[in-house]
Amino acid sequence: MSLIDNMDRTHMARAIQLAERGFFTTHPNPRVGCVIVKEGLVVGEGWHQKTGGSHAEIHALEQASGKAQGATAYVTLEPCSHHGKTPPCADALINAGILRAIVAMEDPNPQVAGAGIAKLKEAGIEVTIGLLESEARELNPGFILRMSEGRPFVRCKMAMSLDGRTAMASGESQWITGGDAREDGQRLRARSSAIMTGVGTVLADDPQMSVRLAGHSDITPLRIVLDPHLSTPISAKILQGDAPTLIVTAVDEPGIQQQFEEAGIEVISVPGRSDTIDLAALMLVLAKREINEIHLEAGATLSGAMLREGLIDELNIYMAAKLMGSGARALFNTPGLDLLTDAVDLDIIDIRPVGIDWRIRAKVRGE
Numbered sequence: 272m273s274l275i276d277n278m279d280r281t282h283m284a285r286a287i288q289l290a291e292r293g294f295f296t297t298h299p300n301p302r303v304g305c306v307i308v309k310e311g312l313v314v315g316e317g318w319h320q321k322t323g324g325s326h327a328e329i330h331a332l333e334q335a336s337g338k339a340q341g342a343t344a345y346v347t348l349e350p351c352s353h354h355g356k357t358p359p360c361a362d363a364l365i366n367a368g369i370l371r372a373i374v375a376m377e378d379p380n381p382q383v384a385g386a387g388i389a390k391l392k393e394a395g396i397e398v399t400i401g402l403l404e405s406e407a408r409e410l411n412p413g414f415i416l417r418m419s420e421g422r423p424f425v426r427c428k429m430a431m432s433l434d435g436r437t438a439m440a441s442g443e444s445q446w447i448t449g450g451d452a453r454e455d456g457q458r459l460r461a462r463s464s465a466i467m468t469g470v471g472t473v474l475a476d477d478p479q480m481s482v483r484l485a486g487h488s489d490i491t492p493l494r495i496v497l498d499p500h501l502s503t504p505i506s507a508k509i510l511q512g513d514a515p516t517l518i519v520t521a522v523d524e525p526g527i528q529q530q531f532e533e534a535g536i537e538v539i540s541v542p543g544r545s546d547t548i549d550l551a552a553l554m555l556v557l558a559k560r561e562i563n564e565i566h567l568e569a570g571a572t573l574s575g576a577m578l579r580e581g582l583i584d585e586l587n588i589y590m591a592a593k594l595m596g597s598g599a600r601a602l603f604n605t606p607g608l609d610l611l612t613d614a615v616d617l618d619i620i621d622i623r624p625v626g627i628d629w630r631i632r633a634k635v636r637g638e
Contacts, residue, residue, distance in 0.1 A: 275399065275402055279402060280402065282313070282345045282373075283345045283347070283375060284403060285304075285316070285345075286304035286305055286306045286345045286346065286347050286375070287403060287406050287410065289304030289305070289316055289317065289318040290302045290304030290318050290407075291304075291410065292318050293318050293321075294462045295462055295487060295490050296320060296321045296322070297322055298464045298492075298561075299414070299464065299562070300322050301410070301414040302347075302411055303326060303328075303346065303347050303410075304319075304327050305327035305347070306331065307335045307369075308342060308345065309342035309343070314338040314339065315330075315333070315336075315339065315342075316331055317330025317334060326350075326360050327346065327347075327360075328344065328350055329363055332364070332367050335367070339367040339368060339369060340367065340368035341369075341370050342368075342371075343370070343372070343373065344364055346374050346375070347376070347407045347410060348374070348375065348407065348410075349374050349376065349378040349383055349388055349400075350372070350387040350388075350391070351378070351383050352386040352387035352390050359387070362390070365390070365396065370396060370397065371397045371399075372397070372398045373398075373402050374388060375400075375402055375403050375404050375406070376400070376404045376407045377400065378418075380418050388400065412424040412584070413464065413564035413565075414563045416563075417562075417563055421555060421558050422558045423464070423554060423558055423562045424563065424564045424584050425554075425565045425577065425582055425584050426459060426565065426566055426585045427578075427586050428459055428587045429568075429574065429586070429587075429589070430588075430589045430590075430591065431447065431602055432447060432590070432591055432593040432595040432599070433590060433591070433592060433594055434594050434595060434596070434597075436596070436599035436600060436602075437600050438600040439596075439599050447591045448589045448628045450626065451627070451628070452591075452627075452630065456568075456589065457483055458484060459566055459587060460480075460481075460492065461482045461484050461487050463564045463565060463566035464561075464562040464563045464564050465493040465494070465557065465562050465565050465566070466492050467497065467567050467568070468494075468496060468573070469497045470496060470499070472570050472573075473496055473498075473503055473504075473509055474502070477509075478508065478509060478568075479508045479511070480514075481494070481512055481514050491515065493562070494514050494516040495516075495517045495518075496509060496518045496519065497548055497569075498518050498519065498520050499520060499521040500521070500522055501522060501527045501528070501538070503518060505531065505534060510531075510534065515537075516536050516537070517536075517538075518531060518538045519539055519541055519548055520538060520539070520541075521540065521541065521542050521546045539556070541556060550576060550580050567583065571600060571602060571603050575604035575605045576604075579605060579607075581635070584635065585620075585632065585634055586633045586635070587631075588602075588631045588633070589629070592627065615636075616636040618633060618636050619633050
């Protein structure tokens with residue numbers, strides 16, 4: 272096994288940086304970057320740019336041309352070993368004459384899961400695994416969770432005042448935060464496979480739930496409305512525009528469903544108890560549809576239900592320098608938290624200023 276030096280780390284960091292360029296465009300595939308180095312010089316770079324297109328390794332090999340012979344390849348995710356929409360990248364690296372491969376992490380996809388690394392080793396290529404693995408995992412939390420646990424990664428976005436309020440008692444909430452925070456939230460939408468909200472938010476605010484980010488008007492994540500009783504108005508803004516929309520209900524109303532479907536809106540039923548949607552079952556359904564990351568932007572009821580069922584993986588909370596008072600609405604509807612021992616514990620990942628506001632990233636601490 273080869274020793275890892277500072278230049279190896281530098282090249283892998285560059286591969287991760289390249290992979291980030293695919294944040295908005297690779298769904299449902301993972302974001303992957305590749306750097307090819309020969310005799311200390313970078314001869315090829317690439318990243319997976321778009322679903323159905325060439326993988327990162329292929330782009331890097333094309334740029335390297337014949338210079339890949341005897342080189343080292345730095346890849347953020349194990350090269351694929353199977354024929355999908357494109358040929359195996361492991362074969363391409365072998366045929367190019369790569370002598371050394373440094374891979375940040377194994378692919379959790381059962382179709383790969385070590386087979387790509389094994390193929391490289393069988394061809395006599397020296398393989399090192401695990402360099403900057405945690406950074407590489409951050410590129411694809413949804414893909415990893417979907418492949419390993421069969422459900423999407425849920426990122427909950429909320430805006431609140433300094434005293435933890437999301438809206439006035441009247442429901443007024445536009446705008447708690449400033450423009451920079453709202454633009455940052457748009458980037459979270461853009462990187463997601465789907466944007467999910469509840470019918471309560473649709474009825475109260477009539478949001479579009481689309482991506483409004485300069486230079487990325489072509490990004491159209493699936494919009495999902497959780498509507499147990501099919502009460503979303505056909506005129507709702509979330510049903511308009513080019514982005515595909517899915518209504519999830521808990522009732523069987525063929526007449527109402529037909530009205531939505533004639534308007535191009537898909538409706539599926541996921542029964543639960545007392546005409547409520549089984550959220551855990553819904554996550555399995557969405558995973559089968561190759562949804563990697565869900566951007567949850569909803570009110571206290573749906574957000575609280577997702578939190579109680581352990582289905583929120585990350586919180587992104589934008590905090591404004593405002594006090595909205597005890598009569599204003601809280602972040603989550605979480606009945607039953609009566610004792611301090613009942614509290615939901617979080618691990619703070621990052622706190623940083625975003626314009627005049629602050630963004631707090633946190634993960635829900637496991638049992």
